[in-house]
Amino acid sequence: MSGGTQKGGMREGVQVVKLGEGAQRYELDEEALRRVLLRQDVRGLPVVVVSVAGAYRGGKSFILDFFLRYLKASRYSQQTGAWLGSEDEPLQGFHWRGGSERNTTGIHLWSEPIITTLEATGEKVAVLLMDTQGTFDSETTIGQNSTIFALSTLISSVQIYNLTGNIKEDDLQHLQLFTEYGRLACDSKSKAFQTLLFLVRDWPHAFEHAYGFLGGSTLLNKRLQAKVNQNPELRQVREHIRTCFDNIKCFLMPHPGHSVEDLKFTGCLRVTDLREQFRLALLELVPSLFDPKHLTPKLISGERVTTQDLFDYFKTYVGIFNSDEVPEAVTIFKATADACLLAATREARELYSLQMEARVRDNVSVSNATLTAWHEAARDQALRRFVGKKKLASQADVDTHLEALKKELGARLSQYLWNNDIKVRDTMTFATEAYEAAVSS
């Protein structure tokens, strides 16, 4: 099933990462990613990336479509619960039940980022919904396909680990790689990752742990307790997991009802289709993730990640997951640190350009002294922005990038002076002192 049309194409789940063959194990569809992340309307916005990860036919797309409903509803509907929809409205969005993408390992993004405002600060953010599908085999500590899970955890701000029936030992094993990475990447102030949510579907023991977050938290505490005679790797995962994520939660979801097995089931809400308990669980779960009070922007090293940064992180991470069977935690750390530096450099460069473009006119020349003064003011602001950003890299790497940035901005001045000269020779008029004074202030 898919949603309606929009300007620039269908709204649908688009596959941005797929499992390839041979050395290129993961293929990034850069064009598709560009169409989602580099749209004009979300340019420069911080991102909230909510991923639902798990094995196929686990109900991931189904729940994602309720996320979409909530995100698209008016604030009033969100507050009253009307967002859940009407009794006879088929569930649309990401394809669920059947469809061509159903058995493909990879990452899908909803084609349209949803722009929302954070209630606390009034800032705009772009919410991205991500569907991460792997086989999640338990043959090895991190099975080949389930590195996709590590990849999507690195990229998301909320990782929803979609499990059926319970949290099992194998499920925890998949967390090993990034608990190691997470220890490297966190400092005293910020943790490596934001939210991990274990979403247990078809929870069968409601009499023992109740549905929802409450029962989830007691189950999780039990599962995360270290046990004697435990595999040492798993014990470490348990010990480290809380140091990696700001927030670890578990939600126990009831079975939706047996009509889900019916071929004619379209995801309508009527009681004969979806059990009342399932609807109540949705009303508890979905606002806890997407209410403007609870949105979780993606942070790397404590800094907000923008749409453009996320595009670069995608490329970086897919690259390192291709260069090794399973990359070492230190490799991921180094790649993240490098990408962080690039993001800081880009932000500084953009700030410089913005400042200069606000003053320099195409057809007006100014004195070289004025131009140089404008440059110096813009450069200093840009360098301050670069220095002020928190980075994971070593001081030596930071210094190298800072030097390169200084050189680059110096070269920009030469270019501006050159263009200014041409304007003089082309007998353009010199700006009046009044103009220079006005834009300099």
Ligand code: GDP
């Ligand atoms: P995905 O492959 O993980 O994206 O799974 P889908 O969302 O496509 O759902 C697969 C099937 O499971 C569909 O027939 C759904 O109707 C059904 N389904 C959705 N949610 C649940 C659930 O919570 N429990 C059960 N048992 N089935 C579900």
Ligand code: MG
């Ligand atoms: Mg699916």
